Amino acid sequence: MSRIVYVNGDYLPEEDAKISVFDRGFLFADGVYEVTSVLGGKLIDFEGHAKRLERSLSELDMPAPVTMDALLEIHRELVARNEVHEGLVYLQVTRGAADRDFAYPAEPKPSLVLFTQTKTLADAPVAKTGIKVISIEDQRWGRRDIKTVQLLYPSMGKMMAKAAGVDDAWMVEDGAVTEGTSNNAYIVTKAGTIVTRHLGNEILHGITRAAVLRFAREAQMAVEERSFTIEEAKDAAEAFITSASTFVMPVVELDGAQIGDGTPGPVATRLREIYLEESLKKAV
Numbered sequence: 001m002s003r004i005v006y007v008n009g010d011y012l013p014e015e016d017a018k019i020s021v022f023d024r025g026f027l028f029a030d031g032v033y034e035v036t037s038v039l040g041g042k043l044i045d046f047e048g049h050a051k052r053l054e055r056s057l058s059e060l061d062m063p064a065p066v067t068m069d070a071l072l073e074i075h076r077e078l079v080a081r082n083e084v085h086e087g088l089v090y091l092q093v094t095r096g097a098a099d100r101d102f103a104y105p106a107e108p109k110p111s112l113v114l115f116t117q118t119k120t121l122a123d124a125p126v127a128k129t130g131i132k133v134i135s136i137e138d139q140r141w142g143r144r145d146i147k148t149v150q151l152l153y154p155s156m157g158k159m160m161a162k163a164a165g166v167d168d169a170w171m172v173e174d175g176a177v178t179e180g181t182s183n184n185a186y187i188v189t190k191a192g193t194i195v196t197r198h199l200g201n202e203i204l205h206g207i208t209r210a211a212v213l214r215f216a217r218e219a220q221m222a223v224e225e226r227s228f229t230i231e232e233a234k235d236a237a238e239a240f241i242t243s244a245s246t247f248v249m250p251v252v253e254l255d256g257a258q259i260g261d262g263t264p265g266p267v268a269t270r271l272r273e274i275y276l277e278e279s280l281k282k283a284v
């Protein structure tokens with residue numbers, strides 16, 4: 001069976017799913033996206049992703065192609081049609097096809113594409129061992145709070161990590177860690193405080209970040225939203241990342257230095273358990 005993809009109102013076999021060569025997503029990276037995880041056939045934190053999508057669209061003066069209620073129905077229909085028990089739904093909205101011009105078209109017809117990917121997430125083996133990261137300079141644009149499809153620098157970062165024989169890269173700007181190439185970055189101090197970069201234009205406001213910080217505070221864990229350096233991270237008791245597809249993932253090595261005892265720490269391990277448990281309760 002071919003995977004079924006949603007394109008502008010139609011559910012099509014993937015080989016028939018097409019977008020115009022004049023689409024501004026293709027020509028200008030004039031598009032935004034969301035990735036929502038699926039566990040047990042249900043969507044994790046759909047509302048958070050829908051709200052961030054609305055914000056990304058509004059920051060770029062891009063019209064929403066359908067209502068958020070319609071979007072939920074499309075997500076559910078795709079998950080059902082593709083029989084996704086565990087995996088992801090990828091969604092992309094672009095400003096649509098128009099004659100090539102840097103200025104936005106006066107009457108844009110946004111494109112909407114969604115597809116699914118089946119993937120083992122909750123029991124991903126790497127969660128048991130943790131990941132290794134290197135630090136790289138953050139060379140992205142200044143509005144990282146908007147979830148745009150301009151992902152070339154993060155792709156380059158993943159390739160730098162791959163070339164260094166590790167799993168990912170943490171980006172550094174003005175001496176402080178911003179975030180991972182596709183995730184938010186955290187350390188746990190020796191005193192047990194969870195530290196992650198404060199919100200601003202410099203990082204993506206992760207949906208998983210918001211949930212994990214809420215759960216951590218509810219569990220009486222100390223949380224500080226502030227900048228931290230690579231040196232502080234190397235000296236931390238633990239480190240981890242969060243994203244919709246990795247949930248809470250321990251980081252055990254940074255620039256060749258072992259973090260803590262080089263195995264997933266208790267805080268990251270507990271937060272992963274709490275996140276999975278609590279998010280599943282509200283999955284739709």
Ligand code: PLP
Binds near residue numbers: 179205208244245
């Ligand atoms: N930061 C960046 C740069 C990302 O690309 C992502 C996810 O793609 C995240 C953080 C994590 O965001 P979320 O938890 O909403 O998946």
